């Protein structure tokens with residue numbers, strides 16, 4: 197590793213290592229970050245499903261994206277302190293085909309999904325689980341597991357050739373734990389690594405038989421083209437621009453086919469906006485500049501601006517993070 201990166205890596209270890217192990221296990225899998233409803237995590241699972249099974253599950257894929265949108269909408273509604281009676285009124289309006297319930301305007305993608313759902317209709321449950329006194333209780337886990345159960349069922353009898361996948365900056369198996377729970381793990385020869393040893397310990401405790409290792413994205417411990425695919429979420433913004441460019445080069449070096457990379461803080465501007473915080477970064481990355489780095493190694497880079505994608509596909513205009521982008525780079 198180049199000398200000037202050593203100082204940065206020590207700082208990154210210090211920044212992530214300062215957190216309590218228990219907190220690292222849970223803080224990135226809650227609320228809008230919950231991979232069951234986070235659109236970028238859903239897209240990553242779909243990326244893997246499509247590499248394994250082609251277009252076979254196209255309908256499920258669309259329905260799971262709708263599920264993610266609707267639970268995100270409900271979380272925002274709950275933040276406005278809507279009452280349980282208010283939620284029931286939304287359900288009544290949906291059943292009556294109306295687009296408004298008291299003060300709540302119901303987005304088109306909610307009514308459209310509601311109208312298209314057969315039994316069981318999870319939206320009925322989502323709007324009526326709260327006890328009448330309060331909505332200040334979490335959405336029950338069995339509802340958040342709606343698509344987990346569906347994927348488990350549909351994948352149960354499936355066969356496919358295993359694909360090798362690497363995930364740099366895997367945290368405490370934040371995404372892998374759902375890949376496993378959704379019965380996708382058996383199709384993958386998976387390697388996850390993270391700079392923070394506490395994260396690796398958490399991941400190994402949860403999955404003693406899966407390859408989780410301590411590792412640095414600036415010098416990935418693997419030969420060229422070692423993996424068919426790579427996916428990565430929310431790591432590049434935390435590196436200096438020089439380190440980010442080196443990390444992209446490393447990720448492309450070890451990947452034979454495609455990289456699916458999620459960014460949480462990107463924009464269409466021409467320059468990166470560099471923001472150092474303590475020993476790490478929270479940069480706002482230029483989409484064009486970052487794409488150009490991938491293009492040095494990839495034959496084709498597809499850019500998905502999550503907000504624009506959801507607007508065009510579902511007419512959804514209320515996504516919470518306008519800076520979320522996913523790149524799919526083909527080597």
Ligand SMILES: C[S@@+](CC[C@H](N)C(=O)[O-])C[C@H]1O[C@@H](n2cnc3c(N)ncnc32)[C@H](O)[C@@H]1O
Nearest residue numbers: 212224365366367370390391392412413429430
């Ligand atoms: C914001 S977290 C994202 C974790 C996980 N990918 C997710 O989306 O939930 C960033 C992760 O990158 C890891 N990380 C930071 N710098 C790294 C490096 N140089 N090499 C490998 N992992 C790194 C951190 O330890 C942390 O777990």
